[in-house]
Amino acid sequence: MKKTLLIFVAMVMLISLMGAIVSCGEKETTPQVLRLAVPWPPGDPVTNNIQEFVDKFNTQAAGKYTIELHPSGSLLALGDSFDALKNGAVEMAGWPIGVFGSVDSVFACAELPFAVNSVEGDAAFTVEMQPLYDTVMTKKYNMKPVFCFTCLGLDIISVKPLKTLDDWKGLLCQTISPQTAKVVELLGGAGVALDFSEGYQAIQKNVIEASLQSGSMMIMFKMNEVAKNVTSCYLTPASIGIFINQDVYNKMPKDIQKLVVDLGKAAQTSTNANFVKAYFENYNTMDSLGITVYRLPNAEREKWAALCNPYTEELFSQMDKATADKLRAITKELDEKYPYTE
Secondary structure, rough: HHHHHHHHHHHHHHHHHHHHHHHHHHHOOOEEEEEEEEOOOOOHHHHHHHHHHHHHHHHHHOOOOOEEEEEEOOOOHHHHHHHHHHHOOOOOOEEHHHHOOOOOHHHHHHHHOOOOOHHHHHHHHHHHHHHHHHHHHHHOOOEEEEEEEEEOEEEEEEEEOOOOHHOOOOOEEEEHHHHHHHHHHHOOOEEEEEHHHHHHHHHOOOOOOOOOOOOOOHHHOOHHHHOOOEEEEEOOOOOEEEEEHHHHHHHHHHHHHHHHHHHHHHHHHHHHHHHHHHHHHHHHHHHHHEEEEEOOOOOHHHHHHHHHHHHHHHHHHHOOHHHHHHHHHHHHHHHHOOOOOO
């Protein structure tokens, strides 16, 4: 009887031990879910490029980690994204970098007026800027960039032709960030702060006469139905970043961290290339939609840039000297490599 009892106890202990091992094994193989919140809808070119990165990550992570893409602001409103990612309320998020220019002057420089002259220069600008964002974000805001890319520089779409500084006087113009608001003010216009998706309705209702938008957004929002004039001048660069919470990243195994970094670099290259191509295609599309595109002459553009230079220096003065000097060097190099063409 005693021997039987001992055998029974041993069997119970063995079963319990095996259960613990199985349970432990299940815990290790359970995928870690990374929620990626973005404001762009499905089918948007930005969303499509992000989805490509997500799909590659999920395939190569082989079940260890999985990224869930949440488009259209379904998980987070754009305005809440920065704090939510910083505080770990969400694991990953994406936004137009300049939107949070009031948080840090380095982010404002994503829309530095006349910082670059072309879409090729803008793509190169995102590559040069990412290490600066990384330094600031990891040090101050508990997050790091995965990849940043151009979403095309801002041109002006307007009800009436806009060709000179005189045409800016009192012009009611949509602005989409603190930086664009300052640019409109310096050029003599009157800025009206609106979400980038609200330009069509605002022009239709005579709330504004013009809007700062990329060619892709003008076409996507069918703004040709309410305004037929575009001034092409690469007024400011514009870029988007995909970011990850620093604590989440630090807890990842080294192979998954490497995967995030490697796929981020690849996504930056491919997405920039896709938008460079789209930039030139957009002007052909505008022509087919009956939009008149006016390419701002270089001499006039330099007048506009001169009025915005004090603002650039104001932003630089808010940074440490090393960062400001680095930015000056970046923009000077890109200006020489990618000159403005009429």
